[in-house]
Amino acid sequence: MNTGGQTSSILKNKKIILGITGSIAAYKAASICSSLVKSGAEVFCVLTPNACRFINPITLSSISGKKAIVGQYSNEEKISHISLSQSADIILIAPASANTISKISSGICDNFLTTAIAACYCPVIIAPAMNSCMYENQIIQKNIDILKNTGNYFFVEPGTGKLACGSEGKGRLAAEENIIAAVSDCIMFSNDLKNKKILISAGATVEFLDSVRFISNRSSGKMGHELAMEAYFRGAGEVVLVSSASGAELPRDIKFIKVQSSNTMMEEILKHYSDADITMMAAAVSDIIPVSKYDYKLKKNDDIISKLKFRENINILSMLAEKKKKGQYLAGFSAESGENIKNTVEKMKNKNIDIMVLNDISRNDIGFESDYNEAVIISSNGDIERTGKNRKRIIARIILNKIINDLK
Ligand SMILES: Cc1cc2nc3c(=O)[nH]c(=O)nc-3n(C[C@H](O)[C@H](O)[C@H](O)COP(=O)(O)O)c2cc1C
DSSP states (O other): OOOTTOHHHHHTTOEEEEEEOSSGGGGHHHHHHHHHHHTTOEEEEEEOGGGGGTSOHHHHHHHHSSOOBOOTTOOTTSOOHHHHHHHOSEEEEEEEOHHHHHHHHHTOOOSHHHHHHHHOOSOEEEEEOOOHHHHHOHHHHHHHHHHHHHSSEEEOOOEEEEOTTSOEEEEEOOOHHHHHHHHHHHHHHTTTTBTOEEEEEESBOOEESSSSOEEOOSOOSHHHHHHHHHHHHTTBSEEEEEESSOOTTSOTTEEEEEOOSHHHHHHHHHHHHTTOSEEEEOSBOOSEEESOOOSSOOOTTTTHHHHOOEEEOOOHHHHHHHHOOTTOEEEEEEEESSOOHHHHHHHHTTSOOSEEEEEETTOSSSSTTOSEEOEEEEETTSOEEEOOSEEHHHHHHHHHHHHHHHHO
């Protein structure tokens, strides 16, 4: 992420929550707040009760021009942790104490700041500041990794040098210019897909044989859901997710359409395809379907074997490739036992598909049901990019980075 020095125009009119915690570096938050305000941002300061032992909220209210928030239960001005955090473009915690980082990574919501963070959908930038032993503590590092792996949290590395406690080491709050640059970069990043309509399919299709039996597959829908979350996180104008899995944890703004069979999946995809800018077909659509579906339960002694006949299923991806208009971007997903690049390249041949994301389903540590994946992104021009093993959210980011780059 690089803003090329356009910080002021990027931050103009952006709504930023500046979280301040109980660190000796809390006094530096006044200057950070002032820089953000000067860049045109609307800054809401939220202090943990312990932060008030280091800096007076009045200082931050005066600099930001908005009453600094401390109390979890003192919303006289109707500013609730939910509405404030869900309308913010960015939450910046500077300085972030070891205590607050660890609380966020465990989902603890015991003050206005930690509660607002648990409720937000926007990127959260964390600038840690603490004694070097605390920073290097294995548990604190594990908590930092948990947050980094979710894909929603970005860290501004602390500096190395003389610390307030007298010792030397890593833990000084990063330089103000680095923190402001990280905020600008993150705002640019979270606008990457502005005004774009993103259409995603996810999960395993379910094809009924009779009133109780069906054929399906092990796809959990997690990859497609992470693609939807990442597209939403990056400011997409509209995100439509057609999925056979549950949409329980998705933001309300993502249009979630629950489907079961490949036929209903195709119908819903087609309804949204013609004006979609980017379509990502992450669903595992059954290759075969029963010729007829019996609306009663077939009996064992009812010649069940001869009644079950299958035919090749429609290929939704090929259908979309045929209908694809100039300017539309189409990504297909393929599941192969082993890293069968040749077979995936074959699937793309003469089709109007921009990229195929190849998943090796023979491994137990990634793929179906797992939160992790490792994919190979194959472009229509033959270029190959490996994602490495990562959480599915990070894989979703790598895929969208590639698409956004291709569209430039
Ligand atoms: C003088 C003093 C300085 C402190 N500086 C830091 C610090 O820089 N970083 C940190 O993580 N904790 C620091 N602490 C400890 C935190 O204040 C303590 O962990 C507190 O619970 C943090 O609360 P909060 O995360 O809710 O703001 C300091 C404590 C004292 C007494």
